[in-house]
Amino acid sequence: MSRSIVGVAEKLISIFGVSLYLIVVGCFLVLTGRIRVSPRGFARRVLALLRPPFKGDLVELIHEKGNCYVAPLGRTLISDSNGRSRLTLFEDGQALPYPHSSHDDIREVGAGRYSHWGDAVFFSSSDNSDPAKNGRRYSVREI
Amino acid sequence: MSQNDGEFLYSLMVCPKCKSSLTRNGEALVCSKDGRRFPVLRGIPRFVESDEYVDSFSFEWNTHKTTQLDTFRKDGSSEDIFSKKTGFKPEDLNGKLVLDAGIGAGRFTDVMARWGANVVGIDLSYAVEAARENFQNLDNVLVAQADIGVLPFKPETFDVIVSIGVLHHTPDTKKYFKTLVPYVRHGGAIAIWVYPAEGDFVTRKQWIPFTSRIPDRMFYEWCRWFVPYAQRRLDSLLIQSIYRIFPFSNQGLGLENDILDTFDGYSPRFHGIHTPEEVEAWYREAGLVDIRIPGPWNTSMRGIRP
Numbered sequence: 001m002s003r004s005i006v007g008v009a010e011k012l013i014s015i016f017g018v019s020l021y022l023i024v025v026g027c028f029l030v031l032t033g034r035i036r037v038s039p040r041g042f043a044r045r046v047l048a049l050l051r052p053p054f055k056g057d058l059v060e061l062i063h064e065k066g067n068c069y070v071a072p073l074g075r076t077l078i079s080d081s082n083g084r085s086r087l088t089l090f091e092d093g094q095a096l097p098y099p100h101s102s103h104d105d106i107r108e109v110g111a112g113r114y115s116h117w118g119d120a121v122f123f124s125s126s127d128n129s130d131p132a133k134n135g136r137r138y139s140v141r142e143i
Numbered sequence: 144m145s146q147n148d149g150e151f152l153y154s155l156m157v158c159p160k161c162k163s164s165l166t167r168n169g170e171a172l173v174c175s176k177d178g179r180r181f182p183v184l185r186g187i188p189r190f191v192e193s194d195e196y197v198d199s200f201s202f203e204w205n206t207h208k209t210t211q212l213d214t215f216r217k218d219g220s221s222e223d224i225f226s227k228k229t230g231f232k233p234e235d236l237n238g239k240l241v242l243d244a245g246i247g248a249g250r251f252t253d254v255m256a257r258w259g260a261n262v263v264g265i266d267l268s269y270a271v272e273a274a275r276e277n278f279q280n281l282d283n284v285l286v287a288q289a290d291i292g293v294l295p296f297k298p299e300t301f302d303v304i305v306s307i308g309v310l311h312h313t314p315d316t317k318k319y320f321k322t323l324v325p326y327v328r329h330g331g332a333i334a335i336w337v338y339p340a341e342g343d344f345v346t347r348k349q350w351i352p353f354t355s356r357i358p359d360r361m362f363y364e365w366c367r368w369f370v371p372y373a374q375r376r377l378d379s380l381l382i383q384s385i386y387r388i389f390p391f392s393n394q395g396l397g398l399e400n401d402i403l404d405t406f407d408g409y410s411p412r413f414h415g416i417h418t419p420e421e422v423e424a425w426y427r428e429a430g431l432v433d434i435r436i437p438g439p440w441n442t443s444m445r446g447i448r449p
Contacts, residue, residue, distance in 0.1 A: 014364035018357060022365075025353040026388050034349045035388055045380055084383055104227075104439055 048078050048086070053142035058089075058121060061132040067110025067124040068103065069131050076119055077142070085116035086142045091126055093137075116140075152263055152285035155240075159190050159295040181295075187275050190289040197268040197312065199410035202359040204248040204270035207403045211250040211396075212277060214257070220396055225254045228307055229334040230437025230445055233258040239302040244291050244323055245309025249274040249284075255305070256284050263301075265289040291319050299328040307443075311337045311415035317425050324429045327448045333431065336443035340416040343390035347408050348416055350389070354409040366406045371398055417442055 029035040058071035079085045080100055089096045091112070098105075101113035103122055110124030121140060125131045131138055156165055156172065163176035172181045172188055182189050194201045209215035213222055226232070237259035243252045246264030252274065255262050261283045264274055271288045278284040289295050291306075291313065304327050306320075313319040316337055327333050338344045354362065370391055376382045377393070392404035419441040426434045431446030 011364055011368075014361040015368045018361055018365035019369075021357065022354075022389065025350065029349050030388060035346055037384075037387055045383060049380060084377055084386075086378065 045078055045083060053086070055141040056139065058138040058140065061138070063130070063132075064107070064122065066107035067128045068107040068122055069124065070120050070122055071138070072120050073116075073140070074119075077116070079116040079118055081117045087116040087121070087140050088143045089114045089121060089123055090139045090141065091131075091136050093139075094126075096123070096126060152261060152283075153188075155263065155285075155297075155300055156188060156287065156295045157297050159289065159293045162297055165295075185272065185275065186279065187271050188287040188289075188295070190287065190293070190295045191267060194268045195290075196314070196412045197266075199355070199359050199406075199412070200247065200266070200312075201269035202363065203403060203406055203410070204268065204273045206363065207399065208248050208273040208276060210248075210399045210403050212248065212253045214253050214277075216397075221250045222254045222257075225251050225307070227438035228336045228440055228443040229305055230435070231303075231305075231334065236260040236303060240300070242296070242301045242304045242323075242326060244304060244306035245312075246270065246274045246286060247309075249277045249286075251305060251307055252278065252284055256281055259283075260303075263287065263296075265291070265294070267291070292322055294322070294326060296326055298325040300326055302328060302331045304331075304333045306333075306335045308336055308338075310335060311417065312411045312413050313415075314413055316415040316417060317421075320425050321429055324431070324448065329448055332445060332447050334437070334443070334445040335422070336440055337422060338414065338416045339440070339442040340418050343408075344414075344416050346388070346390055348414050350409055351411070351414040355412050357410075359410060362410055363406050366402050370402045370405050374398065374401065419444075 030037055054075060054077055060072055062070050064070045077087065085100065088099065096112035096114055098113040101115050103115060106113045106115060106122055106124050110128040112124060112126040114121060114123035125134060125136065157163060158165060158174035158176065158179060160179065161174065161176050163174050165172040165181070166175055170183050172183060211221055213219055236255055239260050241255055241260045241262045243255065243262055243264040246252050246266045247270045249264060252262045252264045256278065264284065264286045266274065266288060267290050271286050275286045278286065287295065304323055306323065310316045310319050320335060324333060373382050373385065373391055374393060392401040392408065394401060394404060419436065422442050422444050423434060426444060426446045430449065432449045434444060434446040436443060437445050
């Protein structure tokens, strides 16, 4: 009993103590410019939470390599290249299964893997067919 | 004696200081020239007296003995990474004598042993305990505790040397790389991967002087709490902002792997970062030829000793 109380206390001390230490070090690293943070990027992320979610169809589908196709979004959003994309890609209304995939995996494995990178979506269809010719509709929505 | 024999692998070891042969005397290997003794503890020859500056690795690999090993994960994730970082295929290593410099728990030795290589895995840390446990039933793997800077082998011993994600944790990445090269036989290959001087690796380097001082157990407890907490909230603005300053692991290989990898990213004493040009220059200076980057990681490099 007392051993388990000691164990929990040790754990809490580790969590709070290390958190506090890391917060102090993090502030030091940012304030001294050792780690650079962009105030513009932060403001963009705040604004992204306030505006209505983006949605639209992918129309210009260009073959990139292997199973990978690229479609421009025509809109600058927070993507996996500068944060964490909130975009979900749908194939005929069905959400594709693997967001935030590596581009190599999209090219080599495909099967519905995709990545929102910069102002474009790098993606593969669920069965690795050509999305420009398979007759399915590809749409995106911020969630 | 066939190469698929633990005794053969044992016979490769020599005194790290004078390169004289070693004889087995009870639970020790004894230098035939000066009588220096190297104990064999729990089946592992020991050529160092402690884990020196790599205590965090002793801790992490004995805590996560099997987390990254394909054999235990029942997937091919490490094999995939190994192939992409070295460009080796099973037929390149089958029957070859390979040195895994910095074996850890044996993530990549597991791949090479499956491919039919005879692997000698060395590590300065007590990760060798975990590796030995993982491979104790394999005749084609030998684990030893040794320093890459003072290896217990004769020059030109190995057909292939691999060192993936290790050399940047030594006090001098280039110097330790150059130390390895003479141990490859002529016509043999050496493949390494070191941290690139870009992205999250640059950010982590700023943290290292501070985070490496946190006692391992305390920092590990913190990682065990923070990583699952953060991963459940990846869409929150706060966590995204923290990620920019303190990048934590999110590799898609399971939570245990991400806890391990976050600890691994911030706890070591040394954290070198290097450009592809730098790495290529080391290969050229070492006289290696047919130098190439085999995959998508631009600081993974492979070359042949002519």
